[in-house]
Amino acid sequence: GxxxxxxxxxxxxxEGEDFTTYCNSSTTLSNIQWYKQRPGGHPVFLxxxxxxxxxKKQKRLTFQFGEAKKNSSLHITxxxxxxxGTYFCAALRYGQNFVFGPGTRLSVLP
Amino acid sequence: EAGVAQSPRYKIIEKRQSVAFWCNPISGHxxxxxxxxxxxxxxxxxxxxxxxxxxxxxxxxxxxxSAERLKxxxxxxxxxxxxxxxxxxxxxxxxxxxxIAYEQYFGPGTRLTVT
Numbered sequence: 001g002x003x004x005x006x007x008x009x010x011x012x013x014x015e016g017e018d019f020t021t022y023c024n025s026s027t028t029l030s031n032i033q034w035y036k037q038r039p040g041g042h043p044v045f046l047x048x049x050x051x052x053x054x055x056k057k058q059k060r061l062t063f064q065f066g067e068a069k070k071n072s073s074l075h076i077t078x079x080x081x082x083x084x085g086t087y088f089c090a091a092l093r094y095g096q097n098f099v100f101g102p103g104t105r106l107s108v109l110p
Numbered sequence: 111e112a113g114v115a116q117s118p119r120y121k122i123i124e125k126r127q128s129v130a131f132w133c134n135p136i137s138g139h140x141x142x143x144x145x146x147x148x149x150x151x152x153x154x155x156x157x158x159x160x161x162x163x164x165x166x167x168x169x170x171x172x173x174x175x176s177a178e179r180l181k182x183x184x185x186x187x188x189x190x191x192x193x194x195x196x197x198x199x200x201x202x203x204x205x206x207x208x209x210i211a212y213e214q215y216f217g218p219g220t221r222l223t224v225t
Contacts, residue, residue, distance in 0.1 A: 004152075033213065042201060043153065045213040088152050090214075097166050098214075100145075100152035 004091045006101035019076040021104035023089030033090040114217035122223045128190035131220045135204030145201040192224045
């Protein structure tokens with residue numbers, strides 16, 4: 001079946017440092033979505049990427065879709081304590097349903 | 111707009127008992143999903159409905175899990191009999207439609223503990 005990997009599994013950063021999480025698929029994707037889940041909360045949609053090489057920004061967050069549409073990244077500039085949570089990618093393969101990655105858990109030390 | 115509603119929020123049962131979860135999606139959303147999220151893992155799709163029809167139930171353990179969405183709105187997910195490994199958070203999500211992917215709106219989830 002479709003494999004979706006995310007690295008790193010955990011990341012601890014000092015407030016103000018940057019953070020990047022990577023999502024990798026074994027197959028070419030139709031599109032990819034990113035979600036954030038706060039501790040004890042539910043996943044909340046952040047962004048959807050559709051085009052090869054697409055880059056989207058939301059304030060301090062930058063999302064990128066790889067040229068081969070097999071990988072994606074989420075970069076946070078100057079992390080804040082409000083960024084704490086687990087970041088999931090959800091990969092959609094053509095004709096199939098979304099598969100969520102295992103997530104990257106981010107902790108931010110003040 | 112009101113979000114996705116789920117109940118109960120928490121449930122503790124003994125193994126071999128049965129349990130049911132309820133979900134009310136956002137008004138107008140045709141697509142409804144049930145996910146199982148085990149602690150420390152990403153959500154795993156159990157079943158997807160488009161209106162009241164099943165689109166994907168390939169990962170639903172059909173010997174013990176069942177789900178329905180009779181009128182194309184509310185949905186229930188049932189486990190009978192429960193096993194220890196069913197302990198997880200059960201998330202319901204909805205979206206406007208399917209095909210070109212739409213963002214999914216998640217409910218707060220039901221945390222199930224099987225003892």
